[in-house]
Amino acid sequence: MHLNRSNLCWLVLALITVSYLVFWALLLGATAAYSTQDSWLQVLRSPEIRHATFLSLVTCSLAAGFALLLAVPVGYLMTRLEFRGKSWLDAALDIPIILPPLVVGLCLLIFFQTKIGKVIEMAVPFTYQVSGVVLAQFVVAAAFAIRTMRGTFQHLSARPEDVALTLGCTRFQALWHVALPAARRGMVAAFCIAWARSLGEFGPILVFAGATRMKTEVLPTTVWLELSVGNLEAAVAVSLFMVLLAVLVLVAVRATGEKV
Amino acid sequence: MIQLEQLAWKVSGRTILESVSVAIPANTYAVLMGPTGCGKTTLLEILCGLRQPTAGRVRLDGVDVTDLEPRERGIGYVPQDLALFPGLRVREQIGFAPKLRGLPPAEIESRVEHLAGQFGIAHLLNRLPDMLSGGEKQRVALARALAAQPRLLLLDEPLSALDESMRAEAVALLQRVQQEHALTVLHVTHSSSEAAALGTLHLRMVAGRLEAESRA
Known part of the structure; x- marks a missing residue:
């Protein structure tokens, strides 16, 4: 050449x-x-790590699902509606991305000590609970999902939705019948990003939900707990296990996304 | 009948449409010409209700529809890019409006079959938009608009994507559709030959103003 x-x-x-x-x-x-074979066997046999794996899969999926439920309407609004102060709102939506993770956890912890927070906790307890893990993952993952959905809607022409409005749709029906089916790949991508982000979340979970074994321990917490007791081999094995898990789930979800 | 009274549209201090007034009688095929960026598409979008005019009123058959939502106006709209719904088959595209109105499935199917037959696209009913040619897409977009049984049809350069050989056929189709459905049509075009072949009322827009008007 x-x-x-x-x-x-x-x-x-x-x-x-x-x-x-x-x-x-x-x-x-x-x-x-x-990592060694023994450390891998130790990881696979450990009931604590099995519990942390199960909890990670469940909480990441819940957090990513909730993030998507929020990201679709917010992304659509920010793309299709022009209004005063939009650039400020846009910047505000990115706050969780730029905030240090520990600060996010601290904000959550302090919020649930306020009167409003305590009222919410009377209905659903969050602090140092599994639900707190989901919430801590959700607040950061949602910001990434919103960015993705916004990009998706920006790349989709608004014209089919306009035509749907003239054919008898309300704005909500145009979103539901036209925009959402067209945005399904973006929704899969947003879910993937939110899921991956949730899997790697550590700071807010540690501060807000704690690192109680067999209760609020997720895989990143396991790495930290193993490191803190000097068990480097186990920490490395869990880290690699997380990489493997993330790749497997993302490949599976992306393969599904290609078909939708 | 379409009546536009002193319509204006301004955005970010820039005037796109200025004092646009015109009356288009019922069952007329009006063609609107003008240079790119002069406000033709904006005018169609205001007529549809997709944009609110900065000033002025829109009346359809004597009824002031300026504040009505697009779905309440009874207007069919075919934009330049045709805007077929991605992921919906031709059958679903044409049946979209009847389904929204809650018609029984048998009636929806009958309306879809009738329009598909009229537009010569009965063999395409199970295809997705990606599997259609430019001419086929244009027919589907027209059938989809007419399935809502509009009083008025707005066409924004619907033939621009077609080659010369298909254009003559499309012109004949539009004439037939206008007559068979007793429609008032406002058709935006850059093509003088298209305007001459179709229009019974000729409008010209220059820099946001309707300047000339002639009747065929």
């Missing part, structure tokens, strides 16, 4: 991409090389 300027440009861009992927491969390779 003749190396003209255009080809050189692609070559440089490809090198940057490959370098980044190689860097990640080296990171994961080094981590994998550190």
Whole structure:
């Protein structure tokens, strides 16, 4: 192949991409090389870690589901409606993304000590509960899901919805019958991102829901608990297990998404 | 009959439409021409109710519809990109409006079959929009609009995506549809030949104003 300027440009861009992927491969390779067969067996046999795995799968799925339920209407509103102060609201929706995770946990903890928070806790207890794990995952994951849904609706023409309005739809019916079916791949992507984000969530969960074994312990908490007692091999094995789990679930969900 | 009275549309301090007034009698095929960006599509969107005019009124058959929602106006709208619903088969596209109105399935099916036969797309009923040619999409969009039994049909450059050989056929189809459904049509086009072939009332818009008007 003749190396003209255009080809050189692609070559440089490809090198940057490959370098980044190689860097990640080296990171994961080094981590994998550190773990032993015994530590993997220990992870698989440990009832605490099995419980943490189960709880992670359940809470991540719930948090991602709730995040999607919020992200669809918010994303649609922010895309289709022009109003004063929209840029401020847009910035406000990104706050959970830019806040340090520990601060999010602290905010949750303090909120549930206020009068409103206590009233809510009388109906559904959150602090140091499994529901608190879901809430801590949800508040951060929702911001990412909203970004994804907003991007999805921005890429979809509003024209079919306009036509639906002239054919007899209310705005809600246009959203339900036209926009949502067209946005289904974006919804799968938003769910995936929210799920992956929830799986990696640690700071807010530790502060707000605690790290009680067999109760509010999720996989990132396990890594921290194992590290804190000097069990590096188990921490590494759990970390790799999380990587494997995340890849498996995301591949499965994405494969489903390709079919919808 | 369409009556536009002193319609204006301004956005961010920029005037798109200014004092647009016109009366289009019932069962007329009106064509609207004008340079790109002069406000033709905006005018159609105001007629549909998709935009609220900054000033002025829209009357249909003597009824002021300016504050009515699009679904309450009885207007069929075919935009330039045709805007077929992604993921819905042709049968569902045409049956969309009848289904929304809660018609019995048998009646929906009969209306779909009738329109599909009229537009020569009966063999396409189970296809998705991605599997249709430009001409087929245009027919589906027209059938979908007519399934709602509108009094007025607004067409925004509906033939722009068709090649020359298909255009003559499409012009004949539009003439037939207008007569068979006794419709008042407002058709936006850039094509003088299309306007000459179809229009019984010719309108021209320049820089947000309706400047010339002639009757065929």
